[in-house]
Amino acid sequence: MTVRDDALVGQIITPLRRYIPVGWFDWEPYGKRPRSWWPDLFMFLGFLALAFFVSYPSWLVRLDVEVRLWAVDANDLEWLTAIAKGGAEFGQARTVATVTLLIAIWCALRSRSIRPLLMYVISFITLASILGLKHLLGRPLSQHPFKLLQVSPEGPLLFTYHPEGGGNIVDATAFPSGHAVNSILLFGLIVMLIGHVIPAWARWALLIAPPVIVFSSQVYLGQHWLTDEPAGFLLGLIIIRSAKRVPWHTIPLGPLSVFDPATRRTILISVLLILGVMLTPTLHLIPALISAAVLPTLGLIWLWLSTKAKQHREALEAAELDAALARETAGQGPEGDPEIPSQPSDRRPRA
Numbered sequence: 001m002t003v004r005d006d007a008l009v010g011q012i013i014t015p016l017r018r019y020i021p022v023g024w025f026d027w028e029p030y031g032k033r034p035r036s037w038w039p040d041l042f043m044f045l046g047f048l049a050l051a052f053f054v055s056y057p058s059w060l061v062r063l064d065v066e067v068r069l070w071a072v073d074a075n076d077l078e079w080l081t082a083i084a085k086g087g088a089e090f091g092q093a094r095t096v097a098t099v100t101l102l103i104a105i106w107c108a109l110r111s112r113s114i115r116p117l118l119m120y121v122i123s124f125i126t127l128a129s130i131l132g133l134k135h136l137l138g139r140p141l142s143q144h145p146f147k148l149l150q151v152s153p154e155g156p157l158l159f160t161y162h163p164e165g166g167g168n169i170v171d172a173t174a175f176p177s178g179h180a181v182n183s184i185l186l187f188g189l190i191v192m193l194i195g196h197v198i199p200a201w202a203r204w205a206l207l208i209a210p211p212v213i214v215f216s217s218q219v220y221l222g223q224h225w226l227t228d229e230p231a232g233f234l235l236g237l238i239i240i241r242s243a244k245r246v247p248w249h250t251i252p253l254g255p256l257s258v259f260d261p262a263t264r265r266t267i268l269i270s271v272l273l274i275l276g277v278m279l280t281p282t283l284h285l286i287p288a289l290i291s292a293a294v295l296p297t298l299g300l301i302w303l304w305l306s307t308k309a310k311q312h313r314e315a316l317e318a319a320e321l322d323a324a325l326a327r328e329t330a331g332q333g334p335e336g337d338p339e340i341p342s343q344p345s346d347r348r349p350r351a
Helices: 005-019 038-053 059-074 078-091 093-111 115-137 145-151 178-197 200-221 228-244 254-259 264-282 285-330
Strands: none
Touching: 038 059, 038 228, 059 145, 059 200, 078 093, 078 178, 078 200, 093 115, 093 178, 093 264, 115 178, 115 228, 115 264, 178 200, 178 228, 200 228, 254 285, 264 285
């Protein structure tokens, strides 16, 4: 019985794919491309509806206050509070984003490609827009509910920049919850990065468990108002669905194609630049502005130098090819065919 080559690959090589050394296979993000934009539209409308109902003293605002006051009394159990603080880390950017970056680095090294890192950066940068949205909407934080009620008896509304109970405009960043966005987006990126090499139950656990844990932990600890959480979940779902629509493994890289296939040095420099971008928001204003100006400049210089180096290599290769063709042409006869040495004839001359 003859076994076809593709059957051999399917039965032996494919199951071992997760263990095969770096560079043997091209990386491809896991997950199907969403077919419709209607769910995204409904989720965005849901976010707008939540924002509307917390912009005036509605029943939803009163529910937020009641749940927050319940959390004040419920925090008596120290062991449960400790568990909740650990659960809140599933939405902490400094924790989950670091783990996601390590997984993206592993995928980049394994496939010799910067595409996993590119997907991580572009999708992660959207979190910066969420931070800007939080400042724009300006909902007071929930950590000081009693002080807030003293200065704002109508409750924690949007655009409430009181000097207490959420502080000034810099600190009024409760809506939407960034932890909720992270629990959807970053764990969704992890599944997109390594979904092919983990079992189905692990994929579902990564997609479902973190949002549930973050929601329960933050509401119990009083780190956010109740409505901040679903607002963050909706935005996180919109972002991750948008990321799934991009064919990261085939999208043209443009000028970045100079880095494909990627060497270990290329991946290392890319990671250093990414870390710099991630640390920039944690700096004070002046260092952050300097970092925001220096990092892109260094990246552009690196791209320019890499492009020049590639052009130089291509020129050398073209010169070597021309020299080889010239040597072959020099060894040919007048008609352009290789010269064939004459052999003495076996035929005797006629008498």
